[in-house]
Amino acid sequence: xTVRLGILTSGGDAQGMNAxxxxxxxxxxxxxxxxxxxxxxxxxxxxxxxxxRPLNWDSVGGVLQQGGTxxxxxxxPAFLCREGRKAAVRNLLLQRINRLVVIGGDGSLTGxxxxxxxxxxxxxxxxxxxxxxxxxxxxxxxxAIAGLVGSIDNDxxxxxxxxxxxxxxxxxxxALDAITSTAASHQRAFVVEVMGHHCGYLALMGALASGxxxxxxxxxxxxxxxxxEKMCSIxxxxxxxxxxxxxxxxxxxxxxxxxxxxTSAYVKQVLTQYLExxxxxxxxxxxxxxxxxxxxxxxxxxxxxxxAAEAVLSAKPEDEAVLIGxxxxxxxxxxxxxxxxxTHRVNTCIRECDFEEAxxxxxxxFRDSFRILRTLIRANPHPPTPSKRRLRVAIMTGGxxxxxxxxxxxxxxxxxxxxxxxxxxxxxxxxxxxxxxxHELNWMSVNGWAPTGGSxxxxxxxxxxxxxxxxxxxxxxxxxxDAIVMIGGWAGYQAIHRLYEERHSFPAFxxxxxxxxxxxxxxxxxxxxxxxxxxxxxxxxxVVDKIKQSAVxxxxxxxxxxxxxxCGYLALMSAIATGAERVYLHEEGxxxxxxxxxxxxxxxxxxxxxxxxxxxxxxxxxSFYTTPFIAALFDEEGGDLFxxxxxxxxxxxxxxxxxxxxxxxxARLAWEAVRRIEEMALRRQxxxxxxxxxxxxxxxxxxVKATPLYMIPRLMNVELQRPHEQWWMELRPVARMxxxxxxxxxxxxxxxxxxxxxxx
Numbered sequence: 001x002t003v004r005l006g007i008l009t010s011g012g013d014a015q016g017m018n019a020x021x022x023x024x025x026x027x028x029x030x031x032x033x034x035x036x037x038x039x040x041x042x043x044x045x046x047x048x049x050x051x052x053r054p055l056n057w058d059s060v061g062g063v064l065q066q067g068g069t070x071x072x073x074x075x076x077p078a079f080l081c082r083e084g085r086k087a088a089v090r091n092l093l094l095q096r097i098n099r100l101v102v103i104g105g106d107g108s109l110t111g112x113x114x115x116x117x118x119x120x121x122x123x124x125x126x127x128x129x130x131x132x133x134x135x136x137x138x139x140x141x142x143x144a145i146a147g148l149v150g151s152i153d154n155d156x157x158x159x160x161x162x163x164x165x166x167x168x169x170x171x172x173x174x175a176l177d178a179i180t181s182t183a184a185s186h187q188r189a190f191v192v193e194v195m196g197h198h199c200g201y202l203a204l205m206g207a208l209a210s211g212x213x214x215x216x217x218x219x220x221x222x223x224x225x226x227x228x229e230k231m232c233s234i235x236x237x238x239x240x241x242x243x244x245x246x247x248x249x250x251x252x253x254x255x256x257x258x259x260x261x262x263t264s265a266y267v268k269q270v271l272t273q274y275l276e277x278x279x280x281x282x283x284x285x286x287x288x289x290x291x292x293x294x295x296x297x298x299x300x301x302x303x304x305x306x307x308a309a310e311a312v313l314s315a316k317p318e319d320e321a322v323l324i325g326x327x328x329x330x331x332x333x334x335x336x337x338x339x340x341x342x343t344h345r346v347n348t349c350i351r352e353c354d355f356e357e358a359x360x361x362x363x364x365x366f367r368d369s370f371r372i373l374r375t376l377i378r379a380n381p382h383p384p385t386p387s388k389r390r391l392r393v394a395i396m397t398g399g400x401x402x403x404x405x406x407x408x409x410x411x412x413x414x415x416x417x418x419x420x421x422x423x424x425x426x427x428x429x430x431x432x433x434x435x436x437x438x439h440e441l442n443w444m445s446v447n448g449w450a451p452t453g454g455s456x457x458x459x460x461x462x463x464x465x466x467x468x469x470x471x472x473x474x475x476x477x478x479x480x481x482d483a484i485v486m487i488g489g490w491a492g493y494q495a496i497h498r499l500y501e502e503r504h505s506f507p508a509f510x511x512x513x514x515x516x517x518x519x520x521x522x523x524x525x526x527x528x529x530x531x532x533x534x535x536x537x538x539x540x541x542x543v544v545d546k547i548k549q550s551a552v553x554x555x556x557x558x559x560x561x562x563x564x565x566x567c568g569y570l571a572l573m574s575a576i577a578t579g580a581e582r583v584y585l586h587e588e589g590x591x592x593x594x595x596x597x598x599x600x601x602x603x604x605x606x607x608x609x610x611x612x613x614x615x616x617x618x619x620x621x622x623s624f625y626t627t628p629f630i631a632a633l634f635d636e637e638g639g640d641l642f643x644x645x646x647x648x649x650x651x652x653x654x655x656x657x658x659x660x661x662x663x664x665x666x667a668r669l670a671w672e673a674v675r676r677i678e679e680m681a682l683r684r685q686x687x688x689x690x691x692x693x694x695x696x697x698x699x700x701x702x703x704v705k706a707t708p709l710y711m712i713p714r715l716m717n718v719e720l721q722r723p724h725e726q727w728w729m730e731l732r733p734v735a736r737m738x739x740x741x742x743x744x745x746x747x748x749x750x751x752x753x754x755x756x757x758x759x760x
Contacts, residue, residue: 003033003313006052006097009069010041010076010108013289014150014164016297017069017103022060022738023305024101029057029743031313036095041104042111043076046084048091057742064298064579065545067167067291073104082122085115089122090131098140099312101305103163105151106343109323112145113337116321119143144315146308147323147336148301152289155199157346157361158339159325159332160702163304166296168195168288169205169660175284176210176247177451177657183245186278189235189271193264193283196251198347201366202288203251208373209663211410211450212247213238215377216254216262218350219358220370227256231267232274237379242444246275259353292545295537296661298577300326306734307331328702329528329727364703369664372671375418376411381443384420391416391482391681394438396426397459398492401654402518402532404662405455408487410446411670417443419674424479428458429488430495434468436475453535453657461491463498472499473508483512483677487531489519490721493696493712500694500709512680513694513709516669520653523567525715525723526707527698531669534661536563536653537573544578547647548612554643557602557613557634561627561648564618567722570653571618572735581739582615584630586720587729590622595630599637605741606641613642669697672704 005028009017021037028035037055038044044051063070078084092098102112119142126132149156152168172194183190192212194202200217207215214231216222224230235246248271254262264281271279293301308324311333315322321336342361349358359367384390395412397405413423425445427437449456464472476484486496492515499509517524520536540562547558560580564570568585575583582598584590602613617627627646635644658666680693694709707715715723 004097005033005099006036006038007101008038009071009073010104013068014152015067015167015293016163016301017150018063018066019298019301020103020305023302024309025055025060027306027309037071040072040074042079043074045088046078065292086122099144101146101308103148103150109147110340116143116145142317144312145321146312148304153196153199154201157342158323158334160327163301167294170294171288172206173209173660180245187244189246189279191248191264191267191281195288197253200251203249207249209660212249214248216250218253221257228270234379295541295577372667381418388420391421392480393483394424394426394481395485396429397455397457397487398429399489401455402520403453403535403658404531404666405518406449406452407663408666408670410449411667413441413446415674429460431460431462433472451657463495469502473506476508485514485673487516487518514673515696517698521564521567522569523722526696529699531662531666535659539653540574541577551612555611556643559615559627559631559646561617563653566620566720568618569728571616575616576735580614580616584617584621586621590625
């Protein structure tokens with residue numbers, strides 16, 4: 001008997017829902033199940049008929065980049081009633097469906113859980129009413145549910161981030177960047193209201209990413225009853241020190257510490273009264289929900305959708321309903337009802353003004369981000385503590401430019417200054433150190449740096465050699481440098497490692513040395529993610545989306561070459577985010593047999609009505625089978641069936657303003673760098689230090705951790721400039737499954753069968 005799975009989207013729409021639907025449908029079909037789309041959410045389940053219909057491989061082709069949900073969504077008051085749920089059970093069983101993937105918020109997932117609890121009793125009532133055959137009730141005696149959280153608010157417990165939150169943050173940050181420029185032009189104050197009834201995630205992260213001046217979130221209202229005066233004092237001081245704009249970001253559910261609502265209209269009234277200037281309000285509204293999903297949301301939704309299909313198809317009668325989420329960069333399965341109940345407890349804490357408990361529920365990353373923001377939004381730093389030693393910290397960028405370098409420098413400088421230390425900007429990396437191109441930075445030196453790409457300090461790939469080491473040591477001594485922070489890629493890491501190796505010859509190098517990963521290639525050991533990689537991935541995705549539109553119009557196959565050197569991160573992740581049919585990686589190699597296979601696949605597909613071919617190639621996938629070679633080969637073999645074009649994206653991947661993800665990552669890593677520098681300084685005063693004084697910071701299992709610098713060569717394939725362990729290669733099976741032209745295609749062809757669908 002063929003297993004049947006139903007899939008629906010419910011509640012508010014969120015970017016990435018379609019990517020989750022596509023992934024879940026294709027993963028289920030690949031496992032031999034039949035899939036039914038339930039249109040218009042739970043209301044479609046109640047009405048039945050044409051609102052519950054089969055989906056095939058092609059039904060979800062071309063939806064990856066679409067916002068909203070192709071299945072539709074609707075509020076369903078009828079589902080809140082038992083009679084409505086009874087009708088839903090009958091309609092599901094008419095199609096022999098007893099496994100569901102539900103994509104929605106906590107309300108939708110709560111409804112799904114209730115349906116599962118009542119499943120048996122509702123079937124008994126249907127049998128008693130003569131509306132269901134007893135044999136059907138016996139055969140389908142349980143309901144399996146896998147829930148995915150589609151919510152831009154990121155307000156659900158059990159997952160670090162929800163589908164749609166990153167895309168909404170993109171919309172908010174783009175709006176704030178634009179508002180900041182017009183506000184600065186007119187020396188004007190703006191109040192920007194973003195979504196979030198019970199969760200301040202979007203307001204908090206939007207303010208952190210954009211460099212806003214003040215923020216109001218439900219989880220932590222201002223401490224003082226006179227918060228209005230405090231807010232205005234911060235904005236006034238900011239103007240006095242040279243800021244031309246004043247931006248207040250607030251969640252729609254903002255409240256004071258007594259539970260009274262704070263509206264954007266009231267904040268405007270306060271600012272107008274105290275600042276005596278023109279104040280404007282911008283309520284972003286549903287623009288936060290709309291538009292194409294970000295690269296992160298596409299990849300996240302794809303992985304969660306495939307995992308949900310696997311979970312629900314493998315479920316047994318005794319298994320609980322599960323929520324599929326992501327924690328510490330790994331897919332996790334948790335009891336659905338526990339996640340829902342914990343989410344409700346957070347909302348209760350906020351209503352009851354128990355803000356400390358609410359912040360605890362939000363998790364460490366949320367709390368850390370809030371602490372960082374409280375420093376960065378200050379108009380002026382705290383004055384230095386007379387009894388505290390003021391450290392002189394050199395900050396530089398090294399290697400190829402990566403979006404987010406400036407955001408990292410800005411955060412590091414302000415955090416250092418606020419802690420009473422002296423940041424020193426080193427121009428052009430190690431080259432600037434050798435040339436003594438160093439100057440002090442202050443609070444306003446880095447004003448406005450957060451949204452900008454490139455590196456204001458300048459970068460280089462310089463490795464100090466011979467007498468240059470002596471010169472660098474003398475410069476460090478001259479400026480009395482107590483620590484070095486290198487923000488950069490592999491070349492930057494190598495330069496700092498060189499200083500570390502020469503400590504025995506040059507005592508000036510025997511100071512805390514910290515590396516922060518900033519590379520679009522994401523090829524640095526000790527960190528799962530590098531600053532700049534998310535921006536590069538989104539740049540690739542946006543270009544490829546346009547290329548796909550061009551290709552469809554003319555029956556074309558595009559070979560798109562992306563950066564990464566010998567590391568396949570950008571190639572593989574962009575293939576998942578764009579729905580590419582093939583990805584060529586150096587890690588896997590490219591053979592003539594591979595190319596022959598791909599040509600045959602393309603020819604069969606275009607013969608059966610296919611209009612688009614998309615191949616992603618890592619720039620160093622193979623030294624002989626280059627992008628021009630593959631394009632020429634495919635063009636020759638394609639004949640009149642299809643044209644072939646190549647697109648080498650080049651340095652546009654290194655440019656552009658950093659995404660919110662990269663800006664927030666930059667702030668987190670800078671915060672940890674400053675904390676560790678102070679910790680190292682205290683250890684040195686106590687004469688207790690060793691290799692721990694030279695480290696590389698990075699994200700590992702969702703938290704910021706340090707890897708001793710001496711271990712870096714051991715973790716790295718130095719010749720190929722990539723880590724020995726590449727976590728993203730574990731995603732290769734999902735990418736390969738989704739890229740098939742039809743369910744089980746690769747298994748069929750390997751066993752002698754064949755089958756080609758019309759769309760990829």
